[in-house]
Amino acid sequence: MLQQAINILVIEDNPGDYVLVKEYLEECFSNASIIHATSINSATPILQEKQVDVVLLDLTLPDGMGIESFHSIHNIAPLVPIIILTGIGDREIALESVKYGAQDYIVKDDSSPTVLQKSIQYGIERSKVLDHLKKSEEQYKYLFQNNPLPMWAFDKQEGNFIMVNGAAQKHYGYSEEEFLKMSIHDIEVFEDAEHAVSNSFLKRSSLTKNYASDLKHLKKNGETIDVEMQTHSIVLEGTKAYLAVLHDVTERNRAKEQLRQSEQMFRTISENFPNGAVAILDCDLKVHYIAGKEFPVPGEDALYFKNKVYTTHFTHPTRQDLEAQLLDVFNGNSVVFEASNDLHSYMISAVPLKEIDGTINRILIASQNITAQKRNEVEKEMLIEELTQNNSDLRQFSYITSHNLRAPLSNLLGIIKLLDTSEVQDPMTSLLLKNFEECTLQLNDTVNDLINVLIIKNNVNAKKERLDISKIFDRVINSIQTTLEAGEMKVHANFEEVTEVDFNRTYLESILLNLLTNAVKYKSPKRKPEVHAYTKRMADGSVKLYFSDNGLGIDLNRYKDRIFGLYQRFHDHADSKGLGLYIVNSQIRVMGGEIDIESEVDKGTTFIITFKQENVYDQ
Incomplete structure (x- = not known):
C-alpha cells in the first residue's frame, strides 16, 4: 500500500x-x-x-x-x-x-x-x-534546438532529414519546412558525378556507427562551404538515423591555404631576394635557412651557410657590433643597420619570430648589398652640393645684376624726367626719345618684378599669423573700389564655414588683389561681371578658398602646364605682363599651400587655394 x-x-x-x-x-x-x-x-x-x-x-x-x-x-x-x-x-x-x-x-x-x-x-x-x-x-x-552549432538528424536508408535545429537553419539558409523535404544528398557538393557516387556520406559511413568526415556543403544562397560533420548512430521515432553535429571549417581551411601560400610566397621572395639574402637564425646565431640572389660570402651557395654562425664571415670589430645588434632582436626589438665586409657594404634588418607562447627562439634577417647604392649616394651628395652652390651663385648673380641695373636705371629715369621734349622739332629725334622713355620704364618694371620674385622665393620663413579672411578681403575690396566700380564688378563673398587661416598677411592681400584685378581685367563683354568667393574646411583639417569669376576663361587644353609660369600670357591685353599668377603661385607655395585651377573658355575660371593649417581651430 x-x-x-x-x-x-x-x-x-x-x-x-x-x-x-x-x-x-x-x-x-x-x-x-x-x-x-x-x-x-x-x-x-x-x-x-x-x-x-x-x-x-x-x-x-x-x-x-x-x-x-x-x-x-x-x-x-x-x-x-x-x-x-x-x-x-x-x-x-x-x-x-x-x-x-x-x-x-x-x-x-x-x-x-x-x-x-x-x-x-x-x-x-x-x-x-x-x-x-x-x-x-x-x-x-x-x-538540440538551442545548440549554437548546426545539428540535424537524417535516416540511414535514404538520407532524408528528420529534424534540424535553428542554428542549422540559420547557417544554411533553409527553413525547417524546406529541410524536412530534403535529404543529405541535396546539399553535398562533389567535383563530378563519379565522385558523388563513391564519396557520398551514406556510402562512406555505412560500415561505422560513429563517423567524422570533411565535406563540402551547398548553402541556399549558392555558397559552398567546408564542413566537418561528426555523426552518431541513433534510433529516432523507430527509424535508424544519424545525429550530426556540424562545424563550418571554411575559414580554417582558408587560413590553412593562406598559410601555405604565405609560406610559398616567403620561399619565393627569399629565393629571389635582389642583391642579398634572407635567413632564419637561432639563439646561437646559427643559420637554419638561407636563400637569395647574393650571399654575404661571394661565390658561395646556401649549403655553405647551413648550421654556421651567421657573423663568422664578418671581420672584427664589425662582427662584434653585428652580434650585439642581432642578439638584441631576441629581446623583442627590430633592428636596421649597416655592416661592411671587405669591399662590400650591407644593409641588414632583423625582426623577431615569436612562438605561440610569446617566446623568441629565432629571428628573421635580411641582408642586401648596398655597395653600389653607397657609391651612388656619395656621387649624389657631391652633385647636390654642386647644384646648391650653383643655385647660390645664380641667386647672388641675380641680386648683383638687379643691384647694378638699379643705379643706371635710376639715372635714366632721372634724365627722362629732366628732358623737355616740347622744344624738339625733329620728328625722328622726338620718336627716338619717346621709344627711349618707353624702353626705360619697361626695363624698370621688369627689374622690379624680378626683385619681387626673388624676395618671395627666398623668404621661406615668412611670418605666419592668424588672419580673418573676411577682414583681409574687405580691405582689398576697399583698396580697389574705384576699379571695381569702373568695371561694374559684383563681388559675392561667404566665409562663414571657415573664417580664419594661418598665413602671411602681406601675401594673402597680394593674392586676393591679383585675383580681383585679373577678374576685372579679363571680364567678358557678353555679361555682367561677377566674382564668388567662399571657404570650406576639408576632412584632413586643411582649408580651401574658392575664387570664381564669369570672365573670358582659359583654354586649359592648351595652357594647363603654363598657367603659373613666368611671363605667360593667355589673352591679348596690352597691359598684361604674365606675372600675376606666377607671383600668386609663388606666394602660396612658399607658405606650404597649393593652388589649382578649373576653367572653361567663355564661361569663367575658378581658382582653388589650399591652406595647410598647422593647427586646426574650432570655427
Whole structure:
C-alpha cells in the first residue's frame, strides 16, 4: 500500500457507484483524501485549486459523454494520471482514452479493492515515469534546438532529414519546412558525378556507427562551404538515423591555404631576394635557412651557410657590433643597420619570430648589398652640393645684376624726367626719345618684378599669423573700389564655414588683389561681371578658398602646364605682363599651400587655394 498521503478525485454522477468506489479506496488507502465531483464543471475548480494525485473518471457524465469527457479533464490537468471507470459497453472507448493518455481503465463490474489499488499505484508511478521521460525529452529538444552549432538528424536508408535545429537553419539558409523535404544528398557538393557516387556520406559511413568526415556543403544562397560533420548512430521515432553535429571549417581551411601560400610566397621572395639574402637564425646565431640572389660570402651557395654562425664571415670589430645588434632582436626589438665586409657594404634588418607562447627562439634577417647604392649616394651628395652652390651663385648673380641695373636705371629715369621734349622739332629725334622713355620704364618694371620674385622665393620663413579672411578681403575690396566700380564688378563673398587661416598677411592681400584685378581685367563683354568667393574646411583639417569669376576663361587644353609660369600670357591685353599668377603661385607655395585651377573658355575660371593649417581651430 502507498505510505504517503494522496488526494484522489472521483468524478462519478451515480451515487451507488461512487459509494462502492469510496469503500474500496478507504479499504486500500487509509491515508487517502477522497474528493467527489459529479460533473466536469464541478471537477474543474477542484483540479485548478487543489493538489490532485489521481483522477477516477466515469466517461458518462451530465456534461460529457465518452472520449470527450476524458479530453475535457485531460486538458484541464494534463499532468494528473487519469484512470477510466467504465461499464462493459464502454470498453472500446476506454481503450481509445488510454491511447490518448489515460493511465488505465477499470470495468466497474470487475472492480475490487485489489484491482483498484494496483491500478492507482501503477497509474501514479507510470505517470511519474512518463513525466520524467517527457521532461528528459524536452531537455533534449531544448539542448538540440538551442545548440549554437548546426545539428540535424537524417535516416540511414535514404538520407532524408528528420529534424534540424535553428542554428542549422540559420547557417544554411533553409527553413525547417524546406529541410524536412530534403535529404543529405541535396546539399553535398562533389567535383563530378563519379565522385558523388563513391564519396557520398551514406556510402562512406555505412560500415561505422560513429563517423567524422570533411565535406563540402551547398548553402541556399549558392555558397559552398567546408564542413566537418561528426555523426552518431541513433534510433529516432523507430527509424535508424544519424545525429550530426556540424562545424563550418571554411575559414580554417582558408587560413590553412593562406598559410601555405604565405609560406610559398616567403620561399619565393627569399629565393629571389635582389642583391642579398634572407635567413632564419637561432639563439646561437646559427643559420637554419638561407636563400637569395647574393650571399654575404661571394661565390658561395646556401649549403655553405647551413648550421654556421651567421657573423663568422664578418671581420672584427664589425662582427662584434653585428652580434650585439642581432642578439638584441631576441629581446623583442627590430633592428636596421649597416655592416661592411671587405669591399662590400650591407644593409641588414632583423625582426623577431615569436612562438605561440610569446617566446623568441629565432629571428628573421635580411641582408642586401648596398655597395653600389653607397657609391651612388656619395656621387649624389657631391652633385647636390654642386647644384646648391650653383643655385647660390645664380641667386647672388641675380641680386648683383638687379643691384647694378638699379643705379643706371635710376639715372635714366632721372634724365627722362629732366628732358623737355616740347622744344624738339625733329620728328625722328622726338620718336627716338619717346621709344627711349618707353624702353626705360619697361626695363624698370621688369627689374622690379624680378626683385619681387626673388624676395618671395627666398623668404621661406615668412611670418605666419592668424588672419580673418573676411577682414583681409574687405580691405582689398576697399583698396580697389574705384576699379571695381569702373568695371561694374559684383563681388559675392561667404566665409562663414571657415573664417580664419594661418598665413602671411602681406601675401594673402597680394593674392586676393591679383585675383580681383585679373577678374576685372579679363571680364567678358557678353555679361555682367561677377566674382564668388567662399571657404570650406576639408576632412584632413586643411582649408580651401574658392575664387570664381564669369570672365573670358582659359583654354586649359592648351595652357594647363603654363598657367603659373613666368611671363605667360593667355589673352591679348596690352597691359598684361604674365606675372600675376606666377607671383600668386609663388606666394602660396612658399607658405606650404597649393593652388589649382578649373576653367572653361567663355564661361569663367575658378581658382582653388589650399591652406595647410598647422593647427586646426574650432570655427
